[in-house]
Structure formats: structure tokens, C-alpha cells
Amino acid sequence: MRAFLAIPFLLCTQAVAADVSAIVDDHILPRFERLAATTDQLAKVAATDCDPESAELRGSYHAAFDAWVAASHLRFGPTETGERAFALAFWPDPRGATPKVLSQLLSGSDPVVDDDASFASVSIAGRGFYALEFMLFDDQIMVAGTPEYHCKLVQAIADDIDQTADAIWQDWSDRYAALLKTAGTDGNATYQTREEAIQELYKALTTGLQFTSDARVGRPLGTFDKPRPRRAEARRSNRSLRHVVLSLQNLRDLARDLAAEDENLTNTVSAAFDEALARADVISDPSFADINDPQARLRLEILQQHIDAIREIHAANLGAHLGVSAGFNALDGD
Amino acid sequence: MKRLYLVTTALGLGLAAPALAADKAAVLDNYADIAEAKYADSLITAQRLQSAVETLIATPSAEALQAAKSAWLAARVPYQQTEVYRFGNPIVDDWEGKVNAWPLDEGLIDYVDASYGGASDENAFAVLNVVANPSFTLSGETVDAAEITPALLSDTLQEADGIEANVATGYHAIEFMLWGQDLNGHQPGAGNRPWTDYAAGDACTNDNCDRRGAYLKAATDLLVSDLEYMAGQWAEGGAARAAVIGGENAGLSAMLTGMGSLSYGEQAGERMRLGLMLNDPEEEHDCFSDNTHNSHYFDGLGVQNVYLGEYVRVDGTVVSGPSLSDLVAEQNPELDAQMRDKLGATMMALGRIKIAAEAGFSYDQMLERGNAPGEALVMGGVNGLIDQTKTIERIVTALELDQIAFEGSDSLDNPGAVFQ
Numbered sequence: 001m002r003a004f005l006a007i008p009f010l011l012c013t014q015a016v017a018a019d020v021s022a023i024v025d026d027h028i029l030p031r032f033e034r035l036a037a038t039t040d041q042l043a044k045v046a047a048t049d050c051d052p053e054s055a056e057l058r059g060s061y062h063a064a065f066d067a068w069v070a071a072s073h074l075r076f077g078p079t080e081t082g083e084r085a086f087a088l089a090f091w092p093d094p095r096g097a098t099p100k101v102l103s104q105l106l107s108g109s110d111p112v113v114d115d116d117a118s119f120a121s122v123s124i125a126g127r128g129f130y131a132l133e134f135m136l137f138d139d140q141i142m143v144a145g146t147p148e149y150h151c152k153l154v155q156a157i158a159d160d161i162d163q164t165a166d167a168i169w170q171d172w173s174d175r176y177a178a179l180l181k182t183a184g185t186d187g188n189a190t191y192q193t194r195e196e197a198i199q200e201l202y203k204a205l206t207t208g209l210q211f212t213s214d215a216r217v218g219r220p221l222g223t224f225d226k227p228r229p230r231r232a233e234a235r236r237s238n239r240s241l242r243h244v245v246l247s248l249q250n251l252r253d254l255a256r257d258l259a260a261e262d263e264n265l266t267n268t269v270s271a272a273f274d275e276a277l278a279r280a281d282v283i284s285d286p287s288f289a290d291i292n293d294p295q296a297r298l299r300l301e302i303l304q305q306h307i308d309a310i311r312e313i314h315a316a317n318l319g320a321h322l323g324v325s326a327g328f329n330a331l332d333g334d
Numbered sequence: 335m336k337r338l339y340l341v342t343t344a345l346g347l348g349l350a351a352p353a354l355a356a357d358k359a360a361v362l363d364n365y366a367d368i369a370e371a372k373y374a375d376s377l378i379t380a381q382r383l384q385s386a387v388e389t390l391i392a393t394p395s396a397e398a399l400q401a402a403k404s405a406w407l408a409a410r411v412p413y414q415q416t417e418v419y420r421f422g423n424p425i426v427d428d429w430e431g432k433v434n435a436w437p438l439d440e441g442l443i444d445y446v447d448a449s450y451g452g453a454s455d456e457n458a459f460a461v462l463n464v465v466a467n468p469s470f471t472l473s474g475e476t477v478d479a480a481e482i483t484p485a486l487l488s489d490t491l492q493e494a495d496g497i498e499a500n501v502a503t504g505y506h507a508i509e510f511m512l513w514g515q516d517l518n519g520h521q522p523g524a525g526n527r528p529w530t531d532y533a534a535g536d537a538c539t540n541d542n543c544d545r546r547g548a549y550l551k552a553a554t555d556l557l558v559s560d561l562e563y564m565a566g567q568w569a570e571g572g573a574a575r576a577a578v579i580g581g582e583n584a585g586l587s588a589m590l591t592g593m594g595s596l597s598y599g600e601q602a603g604e605r606m607r608l609g610l611m612l613n614d615p616e617e618e619h620d621c622f623s624d625n626t627h628n629s630h631y632f633d634g635l636g637v638q639n640v641y642l643g644e645y646v647r648v649d650g651t652v653v654s655g656p657s658l659s660d661l662v663a664e665q666n667p668e669l670d671a672q673m674r675d676k677l678g679a680t681m682m683a684l685g686r687i688k689i690a691a692e693a694g695f696s697y698d699q700m701l702e703r704g705n706a707p708g709e710a711l712v713m714g715g716v717n718g719l720i721d722q723t724k725t726i727e728r729i730v731t732a733l734e735l736d737q738i739a740f741e742g743s744d745s746l747d748n749p750g751a752v753f754q
Contacts, residue, residue, distance in 0.1 A: 086607075097612055118704075122703065125612055328726070329598070
């Protein structure tokens with residue numbers, strides 16, 4: 001029995017061709033380093049200029065948010081320690097928790113903003129990029145509360161984002177990069193085989209695709225009779241389409257790296273992403289506000305079909321190539 | 335708690351001996367038998383609830399309301415243990431929203447406190463209040479709700495306007511009808527609906543007691559008929575049983591998919607960790623009755639009893655047989671021990687939450703901002719669930735089921751699935 005089992009296991013092992021160390025060094029670490037750098041800049045700008053309409057503040061918000069979206073598929077290890085990734089990015093928010101928490105803080109001038117450590121205890125709905133978006137772009141929240149308190153809250157959110165991003169970056173560089181690279185060696189309880197490390201990276205790809213299709217595109221898409229433009233991600237700062245594009249570009253990079261040993265697979269996977277990105281190019285409204293128009297909604301639906309084609313065909317082929325399955329992810333469930 | 339844990343482990347070990355002969359088909363038969371028993375128990379306890387509700391409506395009193403609440407709490411014990419059957423079995427997953435949808439905008443159903451707010455960005459019907467309105471407009475059409483029937487709830491109100499938070503049926507709608515809103519925030523205490531909300535004549539509080547009673551009865555009758563349907567799906571000749579025993583590897587994959595998806599994405603993520611991070615008492619799973627600690631505990635127990643292949647019925651009898659544990663132990667005893675250890679550790683952690691809650695430290699207190707002991711208790715459960723999912727994945731690999739689709743890649747063998 002055992003000898004029989006050893007054969008497919010061996011085949012699986014040989015099938016694992018992706019270079020984990022290269023993906024850590026070239027894909028993962030640069031993204032979290034950039035997130036740490038851009039959020040540092042965001043906190044510095046907010047410290048001197050907290051006017052919601054300030055071009056410099058909004059510019060640094062956009063740059064840091066871009067850096068997060070570029071890394072947002074890498075949801076394992078350091079981002080999942082404590083509440084880190086949730087504190088950076090609580091969305092979707094179907095019950096409207098973010099405006100509710102911010103309104104409560106603003107109307108009561110809650111002193112929790114005076115101290116970084118206490119602010120970290122605030123509901124994740126009142127922290128991170130999506131909360132900052134409300135503070136800078138929502139018609140009501142951007143003028144709510146006293147101007148002094150509003151400013152302090154903007155600064156507290158920016159500082160908190162900066163600290164969270166630093167903690168993720170530190171954790172990756174001090175600990176987790178080595179853990180992933182030494183998968184399958186003695187004493188590595190997190191990744192007991194090399195295959196488990198590959199599976200982690202593959203799962204990041206499939207989960208990232210699922211989130212972009214189901215949430216970033218699927219939530220506003222709604223149904224033909226009832227599109228839901230108000231559910232579009234970060235629509236207040238016109239970032240909805242941008243997030244779809246950024247996530248596809250970054251997932252394409254990861255897919256290429258995972259397929260690297262197989263030139264043919266690399267090319268077909270790349271081409272599928274390029275095709276989807278071309279479908280995103282013809283969408284004109286950056287916040288999907290126009291999707292009550294059937295033509296506009298159709299363009300978004302076609303984009304989703306292309307993303308799903310990547311999931312069904314190309315990601316599945318890649319999994320077979322790597323000899324791993326997608327396993328369980330945080331989007332399982334309702 | 336410790337004793338329970340030891341007993342469970344001993345049962346697991348006891349099963350390991352006949353286990354050597356365990357074949358996959360026998361494991362799947364036992365899995366289906368346990369499902370049949372769990373849904374039959376869910377039906378029996380729902381019928382007891384139904385009879386308590388009928389008494390409450392016929393002869394309203396504080397005692398009758400309390401009896402209905404007790405029946406609801408008892409009904410949750412077997413039902414929560416069935417949730418592990420959801421994700422791997424499409425017949426269950428397509429149906430479960432009728433009976434256990436959550437969270438809900440309860441203003442759709444009945445009166446709510448002013449602090450609840452009004453219609454929201456997402457839901458124009460968050461305060462529809464069908465109990466108070468015999469006629470209303472829904473998505474441009476006039477709805478005649480003069481008579482509150484099971485069909486009105488299931489066909490018109492459930493997910494009205496395509497909004498998932500419009501939950502009109504199932505355990506949580508009934509829970510709201512019995513307890514009312516929990517207005518205690520992070521303080522101890524559940525919803526406190528007066529029994530006079532069901533009283534006749536001048537004794538009636540908050541108006542429309544007859545319509546409220548009709549709603550409660552319709553929702554309870556629906557729960558019973560929905561559970562009858564599902565119990566039949568797992569009986570001999572039922573479609574859910576046939577689907578599981580039809581293909582050995584697909585059946586085992588369904589078992590492990592249910593265990594992993596419930597543990598990780600659903601319970602650890604959506605139900606426990608998110609509520610904690612939001613510090614929001616409304617993120618409690620059983621928020622009206624403050625029964626969330628039990629809801630989590632019995633969900634976890636369901637995962638464990640699928641692996642160990644044994645279930646304690648509501649009449650005390652035990653259904654047991656060849657288990658996944660046996661199959662894994664035959665091939666890799668260390669992996670089986672790892673799985674049993676982790677499932678046991680999770681049950682200890684969920685048990686701590688239950689113990690604290692029953693001693694007076696309620697689940698909504700645990701969620702409060704800055705409540706360190708509460709956070710530690712809830713995160714203990716979350717960490718256990720996440721940790722056990724890792725081992726479930728290892729079992730998938732060890733049993734060579736890894737090219738069978740999971741959530742996230744279910745498109746592999748079912749391209750249509752992603753569109754559902």
C-alpha cells in the first residue's frame with residue numbers, strides 16, 4: 001500500500017516547478033516595501049495638511065491605496081496576523097459600518113484619536129483606506145464634526161495605516177520570507193512540504209481572481225434588472241475600475257511567475273489576462289456609475305466573463321501544472 | 335468540558351480498531367446516516383417549537399413565550415451541527431438560506447427601535463414592517479399582505495428586492511419574533527420582547543398582535559416544512575444521500591469541503607473574527623437571543639463529529655460507524671492524530687467561550703472595543719478553526735483528493751458553478 005502511494009506523491013513533487021524564493025524576492029517583498037514607503041509618505045503629508053480637498057493629501061492617498069491593491073492578493077502570513085489586512089482594507093461593507101463608525105467618532109469627538117495605541121482598538125470599519133476615503137471624499141463625512149477633530153481623525157487613520165503597513169513589511173522581511181523559502185525543511189511547521197508553499201502562492205492567485213470577479217466586479221454588476229452602482233468599490237474617489245485593473249495586472253505577474261518553467265503555459269496565461277485587461281480598457285466610467293445603462297453594464301459583465309475564464313481554464317491548468325489544489329480560502333462560506 | 339473532550343477522544347480511539355476494515359463506501363454511508371439523524375432531529379425539535387408557538391398564539395402568557403424560546407434554543411442544538419453538511423453538498427447549500435439566513439434587517443418584519451435607523455444605501459426595505467402594513471409597494475408592485483402566509487414570506491418577502499439582508503424566514507426570523515431586538519449594546523442581556531406583543535384585545539402591546547402571531551406561525555410552519563424536505567433528502571433513496579454515495583472520492587471530497595469551508599471562511603472568518611474586529615454586537619450570529627456561544631460551539635462540534643463519524647442524537651442515542659478518521663489513520667496515523675488533536679483543541683477553545691457566556695460574560699461583551707479577555711476568548715476559537723483547516727488540507731492531499739475541486743476552484747469540474 002505504502003509503496004503504491006509513493007509513486008503519485010513523487011510525481012506530485014516533481015510537478016512542483018515554481019521557484020518560491022524568486023517569487024518571494026521579486027513579487028512579494030517589493031510590493032510590501034512599496035506599501036510601507038507610500039503609507040509613510042501618506043502619514044507625513046497628513047501630519048502637515050489634513051484638508052480633505054488638499055491635492056497633495058489626496059495624491060498620497062491614491063499612491064498608497066494603489067500600493068495596497070497591488071499587494072492585496074497576498075493575504076496570508078503577515079497580513080493575517082492580528083487584524084492587519086482588515087484594518088487596512090475593510091470592504092465590502094454591506095451594512096454600512098464604515099460611515100456609521102466614523103459618524104460616531106466625529107459626532108462625539110471621541111478622544112481615542114489622541115493616541116496611536118488606542119486608535120488601533122477602534123473597529124476595523126473606522127480604520128484603513130476605505131475609512132480614509134470617506135473622510136476625504138464623502139459629501140457628508142468630509143465636512144462632519146468640528147474641523148479640528150476631523151483633522152485629527154484623518155491624521156490618526158493615516159498614522160494607523162502607516163504603522164500597520166510597517167508591521168506587515170517588518171514581519172515579511174524579518175520572518176516570513178525565510179519561512180516560505182525554507183518550506184519542507186526540518187522545523188518548518190507552517191509549510192511542512194514545498195508543495196504547501198506552492199499551494200499558498202497558488203491560493204493567493206485563485207483567491208485574488210475570485211475577489212476581483214465576485215466583489216470588485218460582481219457586487220456593482222448586480223442583476224440585469226437591478227445593477228448596483230452604489231456598491232462599487234471606492235467609488236467616492238473614482239477608483240473602482242482602477243482596482244480591477246491593478247489587481248489583474250498584479251495577478252498576471254504572479255501567474256507568470258508560477259508558470260515560469262513552462263513557456264507555453266506562461267504565454268497562454270498572460271494572453272488571457274491581457275484579453276481581460278483589454279476588456280477593462282473599453283470601460284469609460286471609473287466608478288461604474290453608468291451601469292444602469294444596459295450597454296455599460298454589458299461591458300462590465302463581459303469583463304467579468306473574461307476574469308472567470310481565467311479562473312476556470314487557465315488557473316485550473318496552472319494548478320494541474322503545479323500539482324496543487326486551491327484548498328480553502330477566506331471567501332468560502334456565504 | 336475536559337471530561338467531554340476526553341470522552342470524545344476515547345470514542346475516536348475506540349472507533350479506530352474496527353476501522354482497519356473501513357472502506358470508503360462504509361465511511362460515506364455513515365456520513366449520510368449521521369446527516370439523516372441530524373436533520374431528523376432538527377425536524378423533531380422544530381415540531382416541538384411549532385407546538386410551543388401554537389400554544390403561545392392560542393393562550394398568550396409570559397410562560398408560553400418562555401416555553402417557545404426554550405424550544406427554539408433546543409432546536410438550534412441539532413441544526414447547528416448540520417452546518418458542516420452545507421458547503422460540500424449543493425442540495426444543502428442551495429436550500430440553507432431558507433432556514434438559517436443571517437444577518438437580517440429585522441425592520442422588514444416588525445417594529446424596531448429608533449436607533450435602528452431607516453432605509454439604507456443598500457436596502458430600501460430595511461424598515462418595511464410587514465406586521466404593521468397589510469399592503470405595501472415592493473419593487474414597483476403593490477403587495478397584498480392582508481393575510482400573512484408561508485407563501486408571502488418565502489415567495490415575496492425573502493430576499494425582497496434582491497437584498498440578502500431581507501431575511502423573512504428561518505431560525506433567525508423566528509428568533510426575532512420571540513426575543514425582539516437586543517438593545518443592550520455591549521451590555522449583558524438579550525432581546526426583551528414582552529409576551530403582550532402576542533396578547534389579545536387591549537392587552538396587546540406594540541399593535542397588530544394578531545398579525546405578529548400570524549407571522550410567527552407562518553415562519554415556524556415554513557421551518558418545519560423546509561426541514562421535512564431536507565430530512566427526506568438524506569433518507570434512504572434521498573437525492574442528497576445518493577449524491578454522496580454515488581462516487582467515493584467525490585463523497586469524501588464533499589465531507590472535507592464541508593469541514594474546511596465551514597471552519598475557515600464561514601465560522602472563523604465571517605462569523606467570529608469579523609464581528610470581533612468590527613466590535614459590533616449586531617454581528618453576533620444569534621444576536622436577538624444571545625445564543626451565539628452555543629451556535630459557534632455546535633458548529634464546531636459538527637465538524638468534529640463528521641471526522642470522528644459519531645453523533646449524539648437529541649434522544650441520547652449515538653449514531654456511529656466507520657469514519658474519515660479511520661481512513662486517514664490507516665494510511666497516516668500521525669496525520670490522523672494531528673487532526674484529532676486540532677479538532678479537540680478547537681472544541682476546548684469554543685467551550686471556553688460557552689463557559690464564560692453561560693457564567694454571565696455574554697458574547698456581545700466579548701466583542702466590545704478594548705475588551706482584552708473577550709478578544710482572547712474569541713480569537714482562541716478563530717485560531718483553532720484556522721489551524722484545523724491546514725490539517726484538513728493535508729488530509730485532502732494525503733487521500734489524493736486534491737485534484738477534485740474546492741471552493742475557489744470548483745470551476746475545475748463544474749464550470750457553471752462560478753456563476754451561481
